[in-house]
Amino acid sequence: MRLVGVVVVLLVCAAPVVAMVAPGGNHGNSSAAETHPPDPSSDVIGWENGYWYNESIDVNQRDGLSDAELKAYVGRAMARVEFIRDEEFTRSVDVEPLSREEYRNLVRQQAARSNTPPQRAWENQVWEGLFVTGERADAARQQTRLYQQRVAGFYVPGEDRIYVISHGQRRIDNATLVHELTHAIQDQHVDLSSSELESKTMDGRRADDGLTEGEAMYVEKRYTNRCGKSWQCVAKPDVGPKRTPYGGGPLPSYNLAMQVALIQPYSDGPAYVASRFDSGEWKAVTEEYRNPPESSKAVIHPETRTDGPERLRLGEQARSGWKLYGKRGVNGSQTVGETGIYTMFWYQGRAEGNPIIRWRQFQNPDEGKFDLFNYSSTPSDGWANDRLWPYHKGDKRGYVWRTKWETPRDATEFRRAYRDLLRGRNATRVGPDTWRIEDGPFADAFRIDRHGRTVTIVNGPTVGDLDDIRPNSKPSTNRKMRFSRIR
Known part of the structure; x- marks a missing residue:
């Protein structure tokens, strides 16, 4: 069973909710709920399984939902999705509490099937490259x-089945x-299992999700x-998880960066x-599934697609026994994207x-937009592409991360910010554009090489x-060498 369309608990304080007018059409008056409006002679948008979108229902889930309450609750919710989306459900949908x-057991079983030792090692190095998990951590776990x-x-696509935790x-x-x-309703009309929505990279999946989850x-x-x-x-007692501590305080038990x-x-x-x-109401949204966004950048900056x-x-491959991890990702590489x-x-x-x-501006998105968080910053804006190739040689690990930027200035800003990151990790400069972190979970050597719009x-x-990991990547030797801690 493939799990998609997950609702991640965002739990952000004072999240903006922007007032919008529902799409038009002869679907009844939404100004007030009616007790039991007459059923239509045929299935219409805004009516589903015996319930209108603006119908009152007698459901109280303080002591849990009975079968009759669940039927009414789901039927009216389907009618409301139809009314807002201006589209008809073609099949019934089962909703099951889990x-x-x-x-947890279901996720654990899926992870055990998909996270083989080579996959875990490859995944670890991707997140290590982002300074999220150390070399000895288990990123997959x-x-x-x-x-x-x-x-x-x-x-669950193709099964018309929803599970709510x-x-x-x-x-x-x-x-x-x-x-x-x-x-x-997306799956019934555009097929969420289609190849157009099956990217092989981390950033490509975020782009696909930007459309479907968006x-x-x-x-x-x-x-x-x-x-x-x-x-x-229908009211629901507040029994959900605690709010995510984005703004500060102790880190949660789960990985906050992930x-x-x-x-x-x-x-x-x-x-x-x-x-x-x-730009074109729901017809324009539906058209996006024929040509979905290709990067998280397109979703972060929708005004400038x-x-x-x-x-x-x-280019040139590694030597002296250093190897890629086969065909994982795209020919052994991962794209982490602007996100x-x-x-x-x-x-x-x-x-x-x-x-x-x-x-701290993460929780302060631009006013007037639907987004909850701010994913824009000077060193990440201007992204044009990136690929990270993890390597291994026995128990030794390394990687090549190549990024491309819209302008040389964008590339310089990224390189400067990356050097600031190394400085925060107490890195010492040991050669031209070469640094060393002596201890800790990210103890390694690093070389940063910029050519025009490309930073490797x-x-x-x-x-x-x-x-050996990246032959012919040495920086120019006509620079005067300085050996000092990054300032």
Whole structure:
């Protein structure tokens, strides 16, 4: 069973909810809920399984949902998704509560099947490259723990089935239900399992999610904005997880950097979808599935959608026994994207006390937009592409991370910020553009080489390994060498 369309618990204080007018059409009056409007003679938008979108229902889930209450709750929610989305469900959708413990076991089983030792090692080096997990950490296990703790629900494509994580008694949050029902109606009309939405890279998946999760969040926001105003909504006792401590304080038990990277489509996706809706309503949104965004950059900056990422090649291969991890990712490489680079710099300020960017602005997105968080910063803006190639030689690990930028200035800003990151890790300069971190979870050698719009970072256990991992990457020798701690 493939899990997609997960609702990650964002839990941000004072999240902006922007008032929007629901799409037009002859679907009834939304100004007040009616008790039992007459059923239509045929299935119409805004009516589903015997319930109108503006119908009052007698549901109280303080002591859990009965079967009759669940039927009414889901039926009316489906009608409301139809009304907002201006589209008809073609099949019924099953909604099943799942206990947190059952869900944890399900995620654990899936992780055990997919996270082979080589896959774990490859994944570790990607997150190590972002200074999120140290070389001896288990990044795959940390991602599993994050999903186990922070997911509120998910939809299974092709099965018309939704699972909502329940805490003890059978209770379902309004927003979670509407979010997952939006994935169901997406799947019935555009097929969420299509190859167009199956990227092989981390950044490509965030781009796909920027569309699918962005639409679900957009519908969810338009729904919640009506609750308590024009619509009666079912109340749910607050039994959810604690709020995420983005702004400071002790770090949570799950990996906070992975959480920030994971939720970017949920944050910026709604604004992306809203920009498409403003240009041509729901028809324009549906058209996006024929040509979905290719990078998280396109979702972060919906007002300036550009062509796809520029081409990047590795060139000469490593020597002296250093090898890639087969065909994982794209020919052994991963693309972390603008989101990954932003997360790397954000996490240094939040977790390490090294404020390379204004990390506290993360919870202050631009006014007037649908996004929840701010993923824009000087050293991550201007991204044009990146590829990170993990290498191994026995128990030794290294990588080559090549980034491309829109302008030479963007490349210089990234290189400067990356040097600030190394400085925060007590790196010492040991040669031209070459540094060494002596101890700690990121103890390694690093070389930073910039040519025009391209910045290449080479990582290895020792300075001597750098030349084997990335031959012919030595910086120009006509520079005067300085040996000092980064300032």
